[in-house]
Amino acid sequence: MNTANETTLDGHNQGADNDHEHEPMPTGIKRWLFTTNHKDIGTLYLWFSFIMFLTGGAMAMVIRAELFQPGLQLVEPNFFNQMTTVHGLIMVFGAVMPAFTGLANWLIPMMIGAPDMALPRMNNWSFWILPFAFLILLSSLFMEGGGPNFGWTFYAPLSTTYSPDSTALFVFSVHIMGISSIMGAINVIVTIVNMRAPGMTWMKLPLFVWTWLITAFLLIAVMPVLAGVVTMVLTDKFFGTSFFDAAGGGDPVMFQHIFWFFGHPEVYIMILPSFGIISAIIPAFSRKRLFGYASMVYATASIAILSFLVWAHHMFTTGMPVFAELFFMYCTMLIAVPTGVKIFNWVATMWRGSITFETPMLFAIAFIILFTIGGFSGLMLAITPADFQYHDTYFVVAHFHYVLVTGAIFSIMAAAYYWLPKWTGHMYDERLAQWHFWSSVISVNVLFFPMHFLGLAGMPRRIPDYAIQFADVNQIVSIGGFAFGLAQLIFLAVVIKCIRGGKQAPAKPWEGSEGLEWTIPSPAPYHTFSTPPEIK
Amino acid sequence: MKHLLFSVLMMLFAPNLLATDMPLNMTQGVTEISSKVYHLHMVILYICCAIGVIVFGIMIYSMIHHRKSKGAVAANFHESTKVEIAWTVVPFIILIIMAIPATKTLIAMEDPSDADLTIKVTGSQWKWHYSYFDHDIDFFSILSTPREQIEGKEAKGEHYLLEVDKPLVLPINRKVRFLMTSDDVIHSWWVPAFAVKKDANPGFINEAWTKIDKAGTYRGQCAELCGKDHGFMPIVVEAVSEADFETWLASQQQLTEDKAQQAQAALNQTLSQPELMTLGEQVYLARCAACHQPNGMGLPGVFPGLVKSPITVGKVGAHIDIVVNGKPGTAMQAFANQLTATEIAAVVTYERNAWGNDTGDTVQAADIEKHGQQEAQ
Structure with missing residues (x-):
């Protein structure tokens, strides 16, 4: 690794020289608008995602405030539905996915020893269309008739014949998000396939790179399906087609088939990169090599393939033939096998390690435990007869928030803490970060765990008011929600503090971490690996 | 820290949960199927809990005993084909054990034949x-x-x-x-x-x-x-x-x-405007107010308002028609089979005179009937 280190430094110098010779780096807003640098674009993606996280979170606060007690207090049901819908859309397309793309931008070139992403101009464009997509979506909330109010799953005909006029804007913004994701995915694939440093063979790739490669293929496969289905919604609503209208020979259930053919792989798009992050952090703080690297790669690939065969488990109550129900139940249960392999591998990595508990590790451990709880409820949901009772209740809400918040988002937090020293050149405030972790992990469980009970007791999801028996538990959930929301402001404080200053971070701040990104100085120079490092 | 976590959770959950009468588990229900579903749910829950106890137990053990501060030195193993095959095959077998009762229950649930x-x-x-x-x-x-x-x-x-x-x-x-x-x-x-x-x-x-x-x-x-x-x-x-x-x-x-x-008899009855307005308001609040709002303002952009709208202050015939037949392609339902002729007459009268619409029109059950006959021709 010594040679790699030296080459890197040389490479960096060359890069810097070139810069001076050709053009001075633009400053101010122009630097960010015209940047083609993977690190700048990564930073943009990460900040954008955090702003969206707070925006979507604010909507969740509105939801929880209304549900704090029975009765209609703060918002009208129609606005409540807009909040649940836009909260979902923003968190999925605005917070989680851009955060992963941001991490990919920052890390993939540094991890594979490439100077930048393969298609830097497209990279710029794929970021800069995103803010417009979300401006369009958010602006629809202020229009006559309000924004989308049909759930983030926008089932027809609620989203066609019965939707507000702003649906066209919703469709347009989803199209832009889709284009952005597809471009991001193409960039990731091209970069990984073509720009690995000499000697960086497939089975030496860090797992974050592997999981993102597979995620990118999933994105390219399913985002066009989403684009197709929103276009069908658009033409059904405005141009007189009848894809989803039985009166014209269509079928509303077909909407759900198409949507979930996108939607289920989408779920894995939001979790596979997490697996990569956790597979980097657990070994680093256990000071022990990742257990079962090869099986991790195969498990990720199997999950990705299976994700195309399980979409109808979201639709067991739509009236499918028994044969189809059985097929989708079995396939869904099968996903537990490769997912289990991953969990076991992480636990085996920790086993007989030499563990320390810095914040990234705390988030990673919380991820394993809480994501597994989400996995368990997922397995329960796979059992079709039981799903008839769980479906569309708070049990489902609890399930997908365990996999998305304590899964995807916790892994993003872990990644942020783990790589912040590399990005900023400073160590973050460990004490404040631990406050963030403990307040988050406690409040998130107060927020989501009781939702299991609400669902089992029979509370449907997406309702603005509920029977009085659900009142006490909803109050606890809301308190957890407010606390979790506030706790994220600590994260903002840690990040800002870390950018502004703090203890100087060495090139490799974590004793047990491995990978090319730790061979370059902290903060990572603007240009890295202009000359590829050699990997033995 | 764990004690703190535990006590906070206890403080938050215990008093409230004991006070509520909300069941914390799925209902057993009152049918053979619902009972089967409940037992299926419990079996899977127990299996998940057992797996959770084992996996989290091992993890917590290593978090306690394999920490650097206790002087733990990292071992060097990083793969074992035998172990990896074992933890692929064992979950697979557990899944098959889960799938058998689930399949049986599902097939029973999806058989609606021979209904009484x-x-x-x-x-x-x-x-x-x-x-x-x-x-x-x-x-x-x-x-x-x-x-x-x-x-x-x-x-x-x-x-x-x-x-x-x-x-x-x-x-x-x-x-x-x-x-x-x-x-x-x-x-x-x-x-x-x-x-x-x-x-x-x-x-x-x-x-x-x-x-x-x-x-x-x-x-x-x-x-x-x-x-x-x-x-x-x-x-x-x-x-x-x-x-x-x-x-x-x-x-x-x-x-x-x-x-x-009664409906037949009502066709020959003529109600006074106050009578129609009283009945009309009842019907309106029960059936129409959810969309058009109790104050007739609707929700702009979603549900049209009725205050001084072309329908409610325009021609009576068109007003009756939209209530009776609804408006296809919108959320406006056809009320012909939902309300009696008297109720439709009352609600139309109400809508034409409430909220300052003040058309002074009264509509009688017979008018609704007549509208239906004209349509048939």
């Missing part, structure tokens, strides 16, 4: 309609919780949001088949005590069935987001003995006949 009674369940925004096949009985079932309770102006009743004006009445010990459909968006008919949840899809018919073991009142809710008042379309089922059911059927048939006669 068939009921068509039709969802629409935001009410349920029940039609008893071969008995000429059909009625709407609408939320009966007063608006004042929802808005917090009155204390909330025991069955807040889970009560209807007219429950579905079913016999116990008989296989009842449901045919589910919808008039507008997708709804989902769910009664937890029967473990029946089936989507009502517009233009298609879904089947489900139940056989209730115990008389009683069972409550459920629409489970699929169906628009603004999705949270306000409950389901109430009154399960009665077979003898009581026969009595109920007879009384309902009598009621249907009486109503038909």
Whole structure:
């Protein structure tokens, strides 16, 4: 690794020289608008995602405030539905996915020893269309008739014949998000396939790179399906087609088939990169090599393939033939096998390690435990007869928030803490970060765990008011929600503090971490690996 | 830190959960199927808990004993084909063990053959309609919780949001088949005590069935987001003995006949404007206010307002027509089969004179009837 280190430094110098010779780096807003640098674009993606996280979170606060007690207090049901819908859309397309793309931008070139992403101009464009997509979506909330109010799953005909006029804007913004994701995915694939440093063979790739490669293929496969289905919604609503209208020979259930053919792989798009992050952090703080690297790669690939065969488990109550129900139940249960392999591998990595508990590790451990709880409820949901009772209740809400918040988002937090020293050149405030972790992990469980009970007791999801028996538990959930929301402001404080200053971070701040990104100085120079490092 | 975590959780959960009467687990229900589903749920829950205890146990053990501060030195192993095959195969076997009872229960649930009674369940925004096949009985079932309770102006009743004006009445010990459909968006008919949840899809018919073991009142809710008042379309089922059911059927048939006669008689009646306005307001608040709002303002961009609108102050004929036939392609339903001619006349009169519309028009049941006849020609 010594040679790699030296080459890197040389490479960096060359890069810097070139810069001076050709053009001075633009400053101010122009630097960010015209940047083609993977690190700048990564930073943009990460900040954008955090702003969206707070925006979507604010909507969740509105939801929880209304549900704090029975009765209609703060918002009208129609606005409540807009909040649940836009909260979902923003968190999925605005917070989680851009955060992963941001991490990919920052890390993939540094991890594979490439100077930048393969298609830097497209990279710029794929970021800069995103803010417009979300401006369009958010602006629809202020229009006559309000924004989308049909759930983030926008089932027809609620989203066609019965939707507000702003649906066209919703469709347009989803199209832009889709284009952005597809471009991001193409960039990731091209970069990984073509720009690995000499000697960086497939089975030496860090797992974050592997999981993102597979995620990118999933994105390219399913985002066009989403684009197709929103276009069908658009033409059904405005141009007189009848894809989803039985009166014209269509079928509303077909909407759900198409949507979930996108939607289920989408779920894995939001979790596979997490697996990569956790597979980097657990070994680093256990000071022990990742257990079962090869099986991790195969498990990720199997999950990705299976994700195309399980979409109808979201639709067991739509009236499918028994044969189809059985097929989708079995396939869904099968996903537990490769997912289990991953969990076991992480636990085996920790086993007989030499563990320390810095914040990234705390988030990673919380991820394993809480994501597994989400996995368990997922397995329960796979059992079709039981799903008839769980479906569309708070049990489902609890399930997908365990996999998305304590899964995807916790892994993003872990990644942020783990790589912040590399990005900023400073160590973050460990004490404040631990406050963030403990307040988050406690409040998130107060927020989501009781939702299991609400669902089992029979509370449907997406309702603005509920029977009085659900009142006490909803109050606890809301308190957890407010606390979790506030706790994220600590994260903002840690990040800002870390950018502004703090203890100087060495090139490799974590004793047990491995990978090319730790061979370059902290903060990572603007240009890295202009000359590829050699990997033995 | 763990003690702190535990005590905070205890403080938050214990007093509240003990005070509430909310069940914390899935209901066993009152049918053979719902009991099977409950047991299936418990088996999977226990299996998940067992796996959780083992996996988290090992993890926590290593977090305690393999930490650097205790002087732990990292071992060097990083793969073991035997172990990896074992933890692929063992979960697979556990899954097969789970799948066997699940498959059996599912096949039983999806067999609606040989039913004793068939009921068509039709969802629409935001009410349920029940039609008893071969008995000429059909009625709407609408939320009966007063608006004042929802808005917090009155204390909330025991069955807040889970009560209807007219429950579905079913016999116990008989296989009842449901045919589910919808008039507008997708709804989902769910009664937890029967473990029946089936989507009502517009233009298609879904089947489900139940056989209730115990008389009683069972409550459920629409489970699929169906628009603004999705949270306000409950389901109430009154399960009665077979003898009581026969009595109920007879009384309902009598009621249907009486109503038909009344409606016929009403055609020749002329009501005064105050009478029409009083009845009209009742009907309006029960049936129209959910969309057009109690003050007639509607929700701009979603549901049109009725104050000085071209319909309510324009020609009477067009107004009657839209109430009777609805407006295809919109949320405006056809009320011809939902309301009597008298009720339609009253609500049209109300809409034409309330909120400062002041057209002075009165519409009588006979006008509604006449409108229907003109249409037929």
